[in-house]
Amino acid sequence: MTYADSGVDIDKKGDAIESLVKEIGFKRSGFGAPLEMKGHFTGLIDFGDKALALCTDGVGTKLMVADDLKKWDTVGIDCIAMNVNDLICVGAEPVAFVDYIAIDRPDPEITEQIGKGLQDGARMSNMTVIGGEVAVLPEIVRGFDLAGTALGYVEKDRIITGEGIKAGDVIISLASSGLHSNGYTLARKAVEREYSYSDRVPERYRDEWISKDTTIGELMLTPTKIYVRSVLHLLRKEWEAVHGMANITGGGLRNLLRLKKGVKYVIDVPPRPPRIFHLIQEAGNISDEEMYQTFNMGIGFVLIVDKGRKDEVLRILRDELDEEAWEIGHVEDGTGVEVPEFGLRYERY
16 A cells, blocks of 8 residues: 555645645745745744744544544644644744634534643643634534644744754654654555454554553554654753754655755664554555655654764753654765665655
């Protein structure tokens, strides 16, 4: 199986985005003008000595697993995580969030559970949910959709664009909590070939933190990890060492191509993925190339740091922040992303 076979062609999606963006050329001038960050994880707005950061995202078809299990209390965390993990890629601190729920019929049980997740995600991000919208759209929506928009800020002289990335830099990974909220159209269809969401996770696919009573559906609903506190803490101590950051979301390792062009990102030592990825790969007979360009494969967030400061960066992440952090690769002259162990190469985001 491939992501395109399941209904999501990421190359065609890229073409669609390009066709949209080329039609949107107007730019405000003066106070509040945009700062050029083409293709990055968040947009920036000139706000005097600061820049405002703004981004938007949703939960995607992970909501269909939540519907199957009638368990919606974690998808609000996913919604916030998908936004704030993008926001921090430029060094911005999140401050406010608005959510958007499109639903076919009002259901207080569902919206209450969504609210609990949004509250948890906001607390993890030290950010206020200041408003939102519930749209009842029975002729457009089947079930519900959940998305949101995050606002943050960063001092203009501390924006991390990725332009500082250079050959010799080290690539450091922060562990994911699992699938996060990407690739679920492929993941669901692969899993559904062999299992139901109420099935217990087979022993061969259970990591040490997964109990024998955990179901496949519960595992797939593991909330997206939020990296805000760890990344901001690191930047307060080692800002100059961090040359670029990437949230590894839909597109997998291809997300690194959204940073500086004209360098090659080599993943020498990819971490061992959580076994949920092996379950999906084997159930769907999915190639390594497709897995690494669709899922995060255990690499939730990437920092590209100066080689001379990598030991201190790793010490802070591991000892002060209790993060699972690994050196997984390096930057060299060239183009693209490579994973030599699997013979993989990606040239386009």
